[in-house]
Amino acid sequence: MFIRTALRGLITPLLLILGVAVITFLGVLGGDQVQTSLTEMLIRMVVVVGMWIFVGNSGVISFGHVGFMCIGGYAAAWATVDPNWKSIMLTGLPDFLQNGQYPFPYAVIGGAVLAAVVAIVLGAAIMRLSGIAASIATFAFLMIVNSVYSNWDSVTGGTSSIIGIPTVVGPWVAFAFAAGAILLAYAFKSSRFGLMLRATREDEVAAKASAINVFRVRLAAFVLSAGVVGVGGALWAHFLGVLTADSFYLSLSFITLSMLVVGGLGSLTGAVVGVVVVTIVVEVLRALEGGIALGKATLSLPPGSQEIGLGLVLALIMIFRPSGLTRGREFRLPWLQSRAGVVVSNTAPATGE
Amino acid sequence: MQTEESLLTDRPGLLAQPQAAELTAENVVVQFGGLAAISKVSLTVRRGDIFGLIGPNGAGKTTLVNCLTGFQAPTSGRVLLGGDATSGWSPDKFRKQGVARTFQAGRLFKEMTVLENVEVAAVGLGLTRRAAQLRAMALLDWVGLAPQANRIAGTLAYTDERRVGIARALILSPAFILLDEPAAGMSDAECEDLIEWVATIPDRFNCGVLLIEHNMRVIMGVCDRIHVLDGGRSLAEGTPAEIQENPAVMAAYLGMES
């Protein structure tokens, strides 16, 4: 009985992690090209799962999370890049960053912390707004981050990139972080804060009448969410080895939001499935753009097909399955399904839903 | 080990506090632009009583409940809880201080389970999920909805939906519970059923009930006192017998029917 209960609580994240592990395992058997796409997908999974912590549970769309990825990525790069290079190119950095060089784990923590701190300040200002107004404010935040990081030459290198970031992130490192993000996100969903936040998503007025401080629960989720996305940025930096502010802008925001929406905002399973499905669609379209040989002829789609194709997939899903591929449900094993009474089991009905 | 009874009606340590005996509106005025939704209304709901609030559509009943629960700031006048001023309190603060309410439109968390709907209010009040679930389940048992605990709230029958809404407001035994037309849209029989049950709440939970309801026969039967609003003004207040004999009330209601 106890084991069943414990398993039931963990079954969704464990199944998701298992699924992602299988994909990772198959992917690393492939060539360099496949491994690169795989790592990219796993890092995006960290980012999208991080976004889901806020967006999925609160129902407030955020266009600004890629901004937190940018903040996390740069913070991590400041920590790990060679001090000799920094002292020439990034003269505005504080002493401990300019002259020091720190190991990768510190960089990840730094990325998470800086993103979370910025989220506290931003969230304190905008989490009192209504949903739509808050969404627009997050978009303004994305633009501000982009313009600060593109122009603050002495700290970010401006439009010239930061280079020489140690490329320590491969498929398995990225997988480990994706698994961690999934566990954390599920723990949040199941927590007191997760429950209260989901209530505010369903009905904000009734949530207030139920003693819920809407501002506080939204802010808590926003900060946690930004921290996870900041980790995603740090991973991204240590995967590519190069950073430019413009890579954290509209097209990445579009892709990550599509991933959330395609899978279904309502569930963590949706976030994970969305990342995998959108990645496959994008990769197939990319391959077609590059051209594939059919006998003697080469078939290739015109450049730009990738974006158009993704847009079409998104539109079709919105039309035929507005709540996403998972319809907001979590992935479970039917025979472990809880019936009634999380606590009082003697009143369990014969048939549940 | 706690008994079923204490799970239902006691308030856990973190909420223990001197509980107000009265919830009072004092010369409350609410102005929406040029429209006076409420004009100088004063009333007092006492712990242990059922206080009826009646009046034709648009009389200002919901607006008054909004004032008494922090959803609407009075344009002038005050709301007092146990003699303390409540100005600036948010709705969640009112609930934490023991003033709970339901909504005319139900407003359940439709995609959450029945259990979660009730549990989340206890969590909002500071309990852990486990403790909140224990109490929510005990309350659902009392309401008679324990067998539906794991159902998605949006799939409930109308009458059950209303009961879940009341349970959500009753959890952790508030000092006052304000019910905005809990029987709206029900048949006479269903309405009588529900109100008969509501009538047991004050004794069981040692709380005061403010009840908005249009069915005169039902409301005359259960209320200790009744306050009549019309066009935002107080028309009368008194015991059911006094209200039934009040010429102004008779005129307003007869006028309405003709």
Ligand SMILES: Nc1ncnc2c1ncn2[C@@H]1O[C@H](COP(=O)(O)OP(=O)(O)OP(=O)(O)O)[C@@H](O)[C@H]1O
């Ligand atoms: N937010 C608002 N803005 C403007 N006018 C409002 C607002 N809320 C209520 N009113 C108006 O105030 C008056 C009182 O409305 P209220 O909802 O309090 O009446 P009620 O007695 O609850 O009616 P019913 O029996 O229909 O529920 C109505 O004329 C209504 O149109």
Ligand SMILES: [Mg+2]
């Ligand atoms: Mg009303």
